[in-house]
Amino acid sequence: MISEKEVARVAHLARLSLSEEESKTLAAQLSTVLNHFEQVAKIDTTGVEPLVTPTDMEFIWREDKVETWPGAAEAAVENAPEAVGHLFKVPPVVG
């Protein structure tokens, strides 16, 4: 069972504000979902390496080389909620 308090703790970790109603519904639904997932715990996985990507291929890294992108700064701030020149504007974060 996940309590509403537990949901609130995780919501804070995820930086997600939830209404009281949402916390209540989520606590109930996540308990049902996790109960169903309990069957996974019964599988013997002694010595099994976790699989985090599904194919055996090796990741191919790009050469660490700076590439120029004309107009990148303008393009980057175009979608900003608030910007000043080429800078993102945010509320004061250090008191």
Added chain:
Amino acid sequence: MELLTSSLKAIVNAVQSKKVSATEVTKAFLAQSEKWNGKINAYITLNEKAMAAAEEVDQKIARGENPGPLAGVPLAIKDMLCTKGLRTTAGSRILENFIPPYSATVVERLEAAGSITLGKANQDEFAMGSSNETSYFGTTRNPWNLEYVPGGSSGGSAAAVAAGMASAAIGTDTGGSIRQPASFCGLVGVKPTYGRVSRYGIVAFASSLDQAGPITRTVEDAALVLETIAGRDPLDSTSANVPVPRWSSNINKNLKGKKAGLPKEYFSDALSPEMRKVVERAIEVVRGAGVEIVEVSLPLTDMAVPIYYLVATSEASSNLARYDGVRYGYRADFTKRPAEDLAEFYSRTRGEGFGTEVKRRVILGTYALSSGYYDAYYKKACQVRRLLRQQFIDVFKQCDFLIGPVTTEPAFKLGARINDPLKMYLNDIYTTSANLVGIPGISVPGGLSAEGLPLGVQILTAHFNEQMMFDVAAVIEEAMAIKERPHVLQ
């Protein structure tokens, strides 16, 4: 020429041989889109530059230049794929006004091949859903019956093609999100091998599971689109450095000597009688083509949905951390009530920007990754994931392909499952395994239910063996293609 119901290949041939212009083709699909989008809601945004792109193709042809293998074909692009200068929302309020400064590699390759981006297709928010009901931009309806869901998360992509609002579409498939809506809308849908298609410029949901692929009217069209978008991309370190065969010109319907595996776990009581019947017919069709049928077993099948939801939500909780209201996307209004600290700035922005299903999954994923639960949930799921992959590798030593259902039932009514997440999740039982283990899968139409809703058959093959998948699907298509049309095309 009846453009709206033609195969993509037929349209390309007609455009290339000047029987019809790209402009005429685009005009026809745009007119159908404008006529039906109010009801079906397949598109979030139509591309105002579509006609200009079509004119460019026509000019190329007039100059005697090669217009490309997808010349003049209007496509619906799922709103998960970035399109330069064209709004890309991922079906979410948090990206409601996002205009990408670049295009996804998939989009670049499609446009370089001469196709026309007609619009951005509706979808479940961040591809989280199986019914297109979690979109911030409203539910998409199934063109076969407007009271039913089109499936999801690529529901807008599938609905657009089924309704003649696009010649073909691109979707993304993280746990069945191409194959399931294709099946619900009577179309062909392909989830390629993990690594076949570049993920660059595609909104990330679960990076170890996501793949983009085609939704089309025919198997040949699916092969043609996939060979256009597949192949190594330096901008995605997980894109495979493996040659891309010309699948579309190599489709071989002679299946003599091949072995089909029937996973016995896929034929449990969960499977509805109508679905069972259509899969059994498909089995008879391939048997008739000289294929030997063997029963195989994938004992971990019941674990696929639980491990999928643990892995997918964990990756999502990490991927979606970027939506913080600072650099792009929605920011909560702090003018009346300023944030007390940075945490509140993020929390209120994300709390208002994300919908219910996204919140549910971010919470589940954060929980599975949080200190004290990581080993029991995320790590355990990844270990079982390896065991599941081994079972598939072993099974493909006994047979050349697997044949089974895509879903337990045909499309369900709007609203039927949206308040029961577990029931919605269990819907994905036959599709999530392919993503977890990285193999390709295709959904191919097999007929209509008594209620007139499409039923699909799924073919799964070993890693990078898409050719086998297309060959078998072509045989099933020849025998079982749906002759009826949804009423919006009558």
